[in-house]
Amino acid sequence: MDNEPILLVEDNPDDEALTLRALKKNNIKNEVIVAHDGAEALGYLFGTGMYAGRDTQVMPQVILLDLKLPKVDGFEVLRQMRSDPRTKLVPVVILSSSNEELDRTAGYDLGANSYIRKPVEFNDFIEAVRQLGLYWLILNRTAPTKRP
């Protein structure tokens, strides 16, 4: 089991708190980095801005990406990620309120690995996070990112 951090890109503080709570409830021990908008997320991934100097060899094990973000939205983050060899292979799970077909299509089109709709009922949310954690953190093998 890899122990890279999880990157949570979420602008809504309530959703952020609830997601962290859900992760905790599921005993997920990975470090969780929270980016509050698209620019922060890209800064973390490419080691710029407030994350300048970060070791960009270490990529998150999975990115939980919200779509509606200020400054740079989720689609743009995804687009930039997929066009850079350093971040091209990092798994991205889109977590969004929207179930609109357009959003889903665009997400997959831009290279997301998974699309999950945030449920209103919190228990469902916890369950969703549990399954997410089970799959992406334990079962799934990421592409190797460490250069030999």
Added chain:
Amino acid sequence: MVRRPSNSIASKLTRMNLLVSAIALVLACSGFVAYDFVSFRLNIVRDLSMQAQLAGSNSVAALVFDDADSADRTVAAFGVSRNVLASRIYDAKGQPFATYLRDRDEKIPAMPQIAAGKDEAYRFEGGHVILAHTILFEGKRSGYILVEQDMERIVERMENYGEIAAVMLGFSLLVVVFVSRFAGRAIANPVVELADAARRVSKDKDYSVRVNSTNEEGELALLVDTFNQMLEQIQQSHQELEKRVQERTAQLVAANKELESFSYSVSHDLRAPLRSIDGFSLALEEDLGDHLTAQAKNYIQRVRAATQRMGMLIDDLLNLSRVTRAEMRKERVDLSGMAKAVASELVRADGERNVEWVIPDGMEAYGDSRLLRIVLDNLLGNAWKYTSKHDHARIEFSQERHNGGYAFYVKDDGAGFDPAYTQRLFGAFQRLHGITEFSGTGIGLATVHRIIHRHGGEVWADGAVEKGATFYFTI
């Protein structure tokens, strides 16, 4: 080209003119011929009279001196004329004195009575004219002369006239036919042009067509001019209408786009706070669990239930609006197959239930398959839900004859509804049962109603409390 009718103006004119000309010619000819006949006959008579008088005066001496032979010779002079059949001289007492007969077996006809005070009398008999004249000598009546002549000359004359008349009639009728046809065409052509233009306008929807106006005055020119004016009007109002339609369409498209972005933001922005409410309520409950009274827990439960219900309502509303906006793609849909699929999904979700499904094969409709699926999901799902309190249920999806066509129906023997509230059934968010009896938001039937209406059909329902319900729809 518009087909010329067989009863065309040209042929009507021709027939009319032929009739009129024929009548006129026949009348004129008859008039002339009749007059000629009469006057020629009179001529014959006058001629004959003159001959009789001549012969009479030539026979005076023979009468006076009782010389029958001389009289015979005088009368025989009539042999010169081929047309005289017989002649006889009578003496003063009316006794035959001298006779001439052209043919041996002829008889002398009876003498016409000469009226008192007159010298002559004649009559027509059997195609001959018979004339009698008094023979006078020194003012005294000394005898009579009778001459009979045939009318061969007049017959010949009439026959000639007949031939001439026939030729003239034939010739002039021919002229009439040609002239009428020509005139008819001249009148009919503009009319046919008009008809042609009208046909082009209505068939090709080409409103720029105009008919060439003629230079002459008259009814046809008037018709052509007003026709052109009318076409001008039609073209103008057609253009106006098109413009208006374009504007309205643009407005509609804009309104639809607004609705779409509205739905989109509803989908995102309304649900996020709901998530917070529910999540933190649960967090409260979990973290403070031991310190909370049963009532506090109950309150938190209610908060969460209300939140979740609102989430469902938003979802249902979103679906309803999507159903209204979605583009319809019509095709043949196998309703029997679709219903069976919905039924098996319901059974799979809750296999414990004892439900008898009656869905005959072969039911088809012409409509949007996705939207019709939603209709069946709702109607069959409702039937499933409202029979859930019974041990055994029967759900039927079939069709029956209605108003000359077919109506489909979903019939169950479940909780039914009070028929007094039938008109509320299809309103949005309207329910006839409480949430604790049966779950639901009250959008399902409103969605069905909207979908069926978009297909141009009708939906209605029958029911009774605890006796089941039947929902009908036509497409």
